[in-house]
Amino acid sequence: MLNLASLCFPDNNKSCFxxxxxxxxxxxxxxxxxxxxxxxxxxxxxxxPENIALAEEIxxxxxxxxxxxxxxxxxxxxxxxxxxxGGDDLRHLTxxxxxxxxxxxxxxxxxxxxxxxxxxxxxxxxQEMDSFTYSSRSNPLMRLLAWETEMVxxxxxxxxxxxxxxxxxxxxxxxxxxxxxxxxLALEIAERxxxxxxxxxxxxxxxxxxxxxxxxxxxxxxxxxxxxxxxPLIPTHKLAIPLSLSRxxxxxxxxxxxxxxxxxxxxxxxxxxxxxxxxx
Ligand code: SF4
Ligand code: SF4
Numbered sequence: 001m002l003n004l005a006s007l008c009f010p011d012n013n014k015s016c017f018x019x020x021x022x023x024x025x026x027x028x029x030x031x032x033x034x035x036x037x038x039x040x041x042x043x044x045x046x047x048x049p050e051n052i053a054l055a056e057e058i059x060x061x062x063x064x065x066x067x068x069x070x071x072x073x074x075x076x077x078x079x080x081x082x083x084x085x086g087g088d089d090l091r092h093l094t095x096x097x098x099x100x101x102x103x104x105x106x107x108x109x110x111x112x113x114x115x116x117x118x119x120x121x122x123x124x125x126x127q128e129m130d131s132f133t134y135s136s137r138s139n140p141l142m143r144l145l146a147w148e149t150e151m152v153x154x155x156x157x158x159x160x161x162x163x164x165x166x167x168x169x170x171x172x173x174x175x176x177x178x179x180x181x182x183x184x185l186a187l188e189i190a191e192r193x194x195x196x197x198x199x200x201x202x203x204x205x206x207x208x209x210x211x212x213x214x215x216x217x218x219x220x221x222x223x224x225x226x227x228x229x230x231x232p233l234i235p236t237h238k239l240a241i242p243l244s245l246s247r248x249x250x251x252x253x254x255x256x257x258x259x260x261x262x263x264x265x266x267x268x269x270x271x272x273x274x275x276x277x278x279x280x
Pocket of ligand 2: 065100
């Protein structure tokens, strides 16, 4: 069952507001200009009745409906949400009700796939954070949840649920690796060789990953000529390969479409790379 509320609202002392507004620059982070954001959240709370009366469509980085939810200014979120208005959804006043109601980040989707104990451990990593630090994508929990569900589960299990050393032991995932490029290889290595092996072989992983990217860029020239002539190109994420491997093709090799017969070749090249890393 989906349990998104606890990642968005983990406790009474903080909340996440990263996805507001849904049309903002995706690189914008709640820790940029904290003082300015704080003033804006305070003012939006104070001026809510006036803002509702003069409702204007939002246009970019900020939304007049985003404000502190409590007098103590601990939680921040949507002041127009139906839960605050006896079931009336006022988000349409900003012009983006549909986007707002359907905003769901990757981290929340991964979190929803964890069991209750795993979720509790995840939230224990953020106990001392305020809403700004919690919402930031530099929050180690959010950075962990950018990885595949299997990797998140593996890391939580490996950690013995020790939150005090978590960032020191597993920070390599976001400090030295990139889930878009390394998601597939890192998970395979961790599953076959263990998390310790992965941690101790990061240089080899990135070296062989970069070599694999060079090979993947040439993959079309390794296909039989008729495979290119007779087969239409399909989006990379629809190839018969794991989704995490398709991200390496897209973000590493800049391959967004390939003929279907490429799948076998990609899997075999990737397997050879894995074997080299595991034997190194
Ligand atoms: S960014 Fe994700 S976790 Fe944060 S409020 Fe939006 S859906 Fe919830
Ligand atoms: S209307 Fe509410 S949910 Fe939508 S962007 Fe504004 S604060 Fe966020």
